[in-house]
Amino acid sequence: MSELMSDREIDRSKMKVSDEVAIEITNMNKWYGTFHVLRDINLTVNQGERIVIAGPSGSGKSTLIRCINRLEEHQEGSIVVDGTELTSDLKNIDKIRSEVGMCFQHFNLFPHLTILENCTLAPIWVRKTPRKEAEETAMHFLEKVKIPDQALKYPGQLSGGQQQRVAIARSLCMRPRIMLFDEPTSALDPEMIKEVLDTMIELAEEGMTMLCVTHEMGFARQVANRVIFMDQGQIVEQNEPEEFFNNPKSDRTKLFLSQILGH
Amino acid sequence: MSDTSFVRTEMLPEKDPPATSVGAIGWARANLFDGWFNSVLTILSLAFIWYVLAGVIPWVFQSVWNATSLTECREIMSETWGSTHGHACWGVINDRWLQLLYGFYPPYPVTPDVNAGDGTGMLPAYFRPNLAFVLLLVAISPVLFTNLPRKLLIVSAAYPFLMPWLMWGGSIWGPVMVAAGFGIGFLAYRIVNPLAGSLTAIIAAIFVPIIWWLTLAGPVAGVLEGIVSISIPEVESRRFGGFMLSILIGVVAIGCSLPIGIFLALGRQSDLLIVKSLCVGFIEFIRGVPLITLLFVASVLLNIFLPPGTEFDIILRVLIMVTLFAAAYMAEVIRGGLAALPKGQYEGADSLGLNYWQAQRLIIMPQALKISIPGIVSTFIGVFKDTTLVSIIGLLDPLGLSNAIRADAAWNGIYWELFAFIAVLFFVFCFSMSRYSMYLERKLHTGH
Numbered sequence: 001m002s003e004l005m006s007d008r009e010i011d012r013s014k015m016k017v018s019d020e021v022a023i024e025i026t027n028m029n030k031w032y033g034t035f036h037v038l039r040d041i042n043l044t045v046n047q048g049e050r051i052v053i054a055g056p057s058g059s060g061k062s063t064l065i066r067c068i069n070r071l072e073e074h075q076e077g078s079i080v081v082d083g084t085e086l087t088s089d090l091k092n093i094d095k096i097r098s099e100v101g102m103c104f105q106h107f108n109l110f111p112h113l114t115i116l117e118n119c120t121l122a123p124i125w126v127r128k129t130p131r132k133e134a135e136e137t138a139m140h141f142l143e144k145v146k147i148p149d150q151a152l153k154y155p156g157q158l159s160g161g162q163q164q165r166v167a168i169a170r171s172l173c174m175r176p177r178i179m180l181f182d183e184p185t186s187a188l189d190p191e192m193i194k195e196v197l198d199t200m201i202e203l204a205e206e207g208m209t210m211l212c213v214t215h216e217m218g219f220a221r222q223v224a225n226r227v228i229f230m231d232q233g234q235i236v237e238q239n240e241p242e243e244f245f246n247n248p249k250s251d252r253t254k255l256f257l258s259q260i261l262g263h
Numbered sequence: 264m265s266d267t268s269f270v271r272t273e274m275l276p277e278k279d280p281p282a283t284s285v286g287a288i289g290w291a292r293a294n295l296f297d298g299w300f301n302s303v304l305t306i307l308s309l310a311f312i313w314y315v316l317a318g319v320i321p322w323v324f325q326s327v328w329n330a331t332s333l334t335e336c337r338e339i340m341s342e343t344w345g346s347t348h349g350h351a352c353w354g355v356i357n358d359r360w361l362q363l364l365y366g367f368y369p370p371y372p373v374t375p376d377v378n379a380g381d382g383t384g385m386l387p388a389y390f391r392p393n394l395a396f397v398l399l400l401v402a403i404s405p406v407l408f409t410n411l412p413r414k415l416l417i418v419s420a421a422y423p424f425l426m427p428w429l430m431w432g433g434s435i436w437g438p439v440m441v442a443a444g445f446g447i448g449f450l451a452y453r454i455v456n457p458l459a460g461s462l463t464a465i466i467a468a469i470f471v472p473i474i475w476w477l478t479l480a481g482p483v484a485g486v487l488e489g490i491v492s493i494s495i496p497e498v499e500s501r502r503f504g505g506f507m508l509s510i511l512i513g514v515v516a517i518g519c520s521l522p523i524g525i526f527l528a529l530g531r532q533s534d535l536l537i538v539k540s541l542c543v544g545f546i547e548f549i550r551g552v553p554l555i556t557l558l559f560v561a562s563v564l565l566n567i568f569l570p571p572g573t574e575f576d577i578i579l580r581v582l583i584m585v586t587l588f589a590a591a592y593m594a595e596v597i598r599g600g601l602a603a604l605p606k607g608q609y610e611g612a613d614s615l616g617l618n619y620w621q622a623q624r625l626i627i628m629p630q631a632l633k634i635s636i637p638g639i640v641s642t643f644i645g646v647f648k649d650t651t652l653v654s655i656i657g658l659l660d661p662l663g664l665s666n667a668i669r670a671d672a673a674w675n676g677i678y679w680e681l682f683a684f685i686a687v688l689f690f691v692f693c694f695s696m697s698r699y700s701m702y703l704e705r706k707l708h709t710g711h
């Protein structure tokens with residue numbers, strides 16, 4: 001795994017964790033058929049927290065964060081996002097989805113729409129923002145992720161790193177309070193990983209609440225205020241990054257870290 | 264000394280490719296005479312093409328255009344070329360082309376209770392079907408070519424109601440009331456949605472208009488006609504025929520089968536068990552029976568089931584059957600497109616908070632339809648050609664007319680010329696559809 005460290009100092013002035021709870025998961029269980037994929041998950045995320053979720057492949061990391069915006073349905077326990085509980089009520093689901101942004105491993109941009117249209121679609125149709133205003137917002141965020149000049153191209157004409165940054169901008173256009181990332185850099189060539197991580201660091205610096213599934217341990221050390229280690233559908237260990245990396249408690253964590261850091 | 268080390272001191276200049284690999288000679292060598300086997304095949308193919316053209320070209324061009332019967336044709340052929348063999352008699356087309364195009368549609372329709380002399384009025388012959396055809400081109404052009412002014416879409420929206428009025432005539436209020444049904448359905452959806460949720464609203468949006476059409480639409484149209492009378496002479500369905508009929512059935516079936524097919528394909532993927540089973544049942548039933556059976560049902564059986572005395576227009580019945588038939592195939596073609604979309608597209612749409620219909624309309628369908636273009640257009644072409652089957656239940660499409668024309672003593676025994684003419688006309692339409700689909704695929708290609 002690459003140990004990419006950002007070359008610049010991180011501005012921590014706005015990275016404040018508030019007391020307000022953003023996500024509260026209590027005794028949550030999920031099954032795929034008879035397969036118990038998430039077991040008794042308890043997790044509280046405060047507004048402004050930056051959490052990195054790590055763990056071996058198949059441990060349920062993706063499933064966990066996909067439950068937070070109901071791309072997957074949980075069967076037991078409760079998930080409360082921003083004060084709204086996730087039930088099968090479609091209104092709640094749409095409300096939560098429009099407040100929680102998500103970036104995927106394979107970007108999931110809409111290939112038949114231009115970059116600008118990708119970014120304005122949800123604000124126009126979900127938030128009912130006037131087109132002009134939505135376009136201004138979109139350009140603002142595209143500038144932020146440093147690709148305003150690609151606005152009229154199609155996703156298929158961009159590199160992977162650029163596409164992932166567009167995906168981030170597309171989520172930001174909905175002005176989310178929470179961002180979820182599911183391995184945003186693992187489908188990218190090494191030279192593109194840094195540009196995406198830099199964008200994510202900038203987001204963290206602005207105080208965004210973030211949950212990232214990632215293997216970028218450099219990013220975790222620099223940005224996260226908590227690292228969660230999952231294995232076999234359970235949260236095995238969670239700690240501040242320094243403690244987590246330098247002084248892991250559980251054997252599973254030690255084994256995982258030794259594999260991923262190549263010691 | 265090792266000679267594995269090498270440093271180029273001078274860069275090589277660009278050279279022209281050898282003459283044998285470019286230009287006409289290069290092309291022929293690479294594509295036609297590449298080895299003795301290909302060369303033999305090329306020569307054999309050329310000989311075959313020559314043989315076919317040597318027969319067809321004189322038949323088409325050394326032909327008789329001005330004759331009023333097959334006997335006259337043969338006489339002219341014997342006089343001119345000394346034989347009746349190998350020459351076409353296009354006289355039949357010259358003589359009957361209006362019939363082949365319009366069937367028995369009156370060139371100047373008149374109101375039955377008006378004695379309008381010979382009916383020749385201010386308007387040119389076949390004004391109404393011709394206008395309907397021109398308007399058809401205007402109505403589909405903004406749909407086919409997105410760079411045309413969007414205002415033309417008003418014509419497209421009005422066309423489904425205007426066309427039947429132009430073709431069958433009668434009071435304008437009938438089509439207006441049918442159109443009003445759609446407005447009423449939309450209103451019903453808008454009113455019910457906040458009160459009872461979207462599923463109930465969709466059901467209301469389907470059934471309220473149907474009730475309107477079955478009960479109130481007729482009387483209301485009658486009353487309005489009594490107040491402001493806007494009507495044109497009626498033309499009966501049995502007078503429809505020729506290419507006009509093929510195009511009419513083809514256009515209606517093509518135009519209606521696409522939206523119905525989309526809903527069937529979505530219904531087939533639905534989580535609602537009843538919706539899903541209804542759609543699967545419908546699709547599998549329709550695909551399991553030949554179109555001709557459905558047409559027989561339309562022409563004969565429906566009369567048995569409908570209450571006696573019900574007037575249910577034969578063309579309307581055929582239109583419904585052909586449309587349903589095409590829709591079932593369309594649904595499967597579109598389902599293929601839906602299946603080809605990566606799951607990530609649904610997730611991308613969901614994660615942004617788009618609801619089901621928004622996701623379908625803005626994200627899923629545009630891509631699924633794009634993937635399915637070749638299949639959709641093949642279905643269109645198939646449906647258009649299948650319209651010739653209506654001749655079997657007695658409608659006078661071009662094939663039905665060719666039989667009628669042969670039944671006339673003057674043209675008894677003429678086959679090739681009629682079929683060639685019909686084939687050419689069908690080919691023009693089908694080939695245009697095929698070319699358009701290729702244009703569309705190129706235009707919608709957004710990746711690398």
Ligand SMILES: Nc1ncnc2c1ncn2[C@@H]1O[C@H](COP(=O)(O)OP(=O)(O)O)[C@@H](O)[C@H]1O
Binds near residue numbers: 032061
């Ligand atoms: N849709 C699904 N149906 C059945 N099993 C699934 C499904 N998605 C994931 N799984 C299984 O659930 C487990 C956890 O998957 P996932 O959350 O994707 O793991 P991770 O992201 O940590 O690699 C894996 O064993 C995977 O095979």
Ligand SMILES: [Mg+2]
Binds near residue numbers: 061062063182183
């Ligand atoms: Mg995963």
